[in-house]
């Protein structure tokens with residue numbers, strides 16, 4: 001059997017500091033009437049305890065919904081009179097700390113719920129969701145609430161991660177700073193220039209290690225503000241840049257590894273050959289790159305590209321083919337053409353249709369005319385070829401390993417590229433000896449004819465200390481990049497509403513909960529109900545309920561009376 005008083009205590013446990021006098025069903029809203037306890041309170045001016053009542057006020061606040069309906073609490077609070085002579089405070093209104101804070105119109109536990117929702121969603125999204133949960137909040141409030149959540153303390157970490165993110169891509173950027181060891185967000189500042197970073201580092205001394213990407217601005221800022229700090233470049237970025245260089249090399253050697261695939265021929269290929277010859281001739285006569293560009297009417301970058309190519313074939317590209325419906329039948333078609341070189345296309349079409357080909361005859365004709373049956377192996381794009389070179393060998397399938405072996409042995413340059421990539425991959429496991437090995441790697445990579453890899457090594461040498469630190473120390477910028485990924489989500493959610501201040505606040509709040517400090521599982525204080533026990537009405541957080549009948553129609557006076565602490569006379573109406 002359920003005791004009404006016990007039930008009231010359970011449902012309104014958040015109001016345990018008050019005496020509930022009445023619960024009224026007013027249709028859409030459930031109105032709870034309550035009052036403060038008749039206890040002495042301390043004067044805020046002098047601290048003297050007083051029980052002298054000067055008058056009464058009513059405060060109205062919303063509480064968490066019950067039964068899917070809104071709950072309004074009307075609390076009668078007392079205005080007290082200070083007994084001390086000479087105290088500045090003559091009368092004061094008593095407060096209900098923990099239940100209803102000063103000036104607030106929401107009971108604390110509802111305020112916590114609203115702020116948790118607004119923290120995740122902010123703005124209109126919260127204003128749309130909360131009414132469905134029985135809480136009325138305007139979209140303006142939903143923007144204001146997250147700004148009121150206090151930020152966690154911004155202690156300066158030993159290992160700082162720094163990175164930029166776009167507020168408006170290409171135009172406006174900001175800098176995010178985090179603790180690179182724990183992922184704790186430390187600060188977000190507008191701008192990403194050297195001056196911005198330098199000013200922050202000077203204002204927040206104590207950083208010993210600075211993790212950054214290859215950005216020159218942050219490196220320079222750290223050199224100015226923290227000359228003793230160790231700068232660490234990011235391993236992922238190093239690998240990414242090497243991957244880009246490798247892709248360009250693979251592209252330049254298209255005609256080596258894609259032997260058999262017909263290259264782009266015709267007018268375009270002729271122009272390429274002609275231009276390469278023109279650039280070569282001018283360069284041999286001692287003309288500079290800029291001079292060539294002016295005389296030939298080509299952009300400087302184009303001239304550089306032609307100049308870098310040791311032969312015109314380096315500028316040839318594998319045609320861009322997409323996978324087609326013919327691909328699965330390639331082997332069969334090759335076999336048939338070998339058996340019967342003059343086989344009619346329509347005959348071949350009939351045969352592969354029987355074998356499940358779903359495409360058109362046009363597609364097959366084009367496939368054959370493009371010469372895609374003539375090559376020894378299926379078409380491979382430079383990007384895919386590079387991916388094979390960059391993938392861990394033990395993660396490749398049998399056929400991928402076969403293709404890789406074919407690519408690697410295509411020419412001495414690609415073989416050298418493959419072996420340098422493998423050596424660099426070994427360096428990515430941090431080890432104290434890696435600084436020396438990096439220098440050896442650079443020397444070895446320069447011995448091969450790989451201009452794009454040479455450009456990568458020049459970049460490495462410009463930032464060699466940070467690169468060496470990245471390969472010897474365990475620190476990296478992964479967590480900063482992770483924060484940036486979440487920032488993008490937040491930005492899309494609020495599309496610039498309320499400006500930088502709210503964005504900064506939401507980034508710094510993150511998904512971390514103030515109570516547990518855990519990033520993954522938010523813990524909300526209201527998720528733990530406080531149980532009350534009959535017979536022990538005032539143990540910690542038990543609600544006081546005065547008077548009335550069982551909510552389920554039972555009347556168990558004996559048990560109910562155990563719970564009653566306040567005076568009789570209250571009522572529960574129409575529940």
Ligand SMILES: [Zn+2]
Nearest residue numbers: 043046082087
């Ligand atoms: Zn006083």
Ligand SMILES: [Zn+2]
Nearest residue numbers: 253256411413
């Ligand atoms: Zn080659």
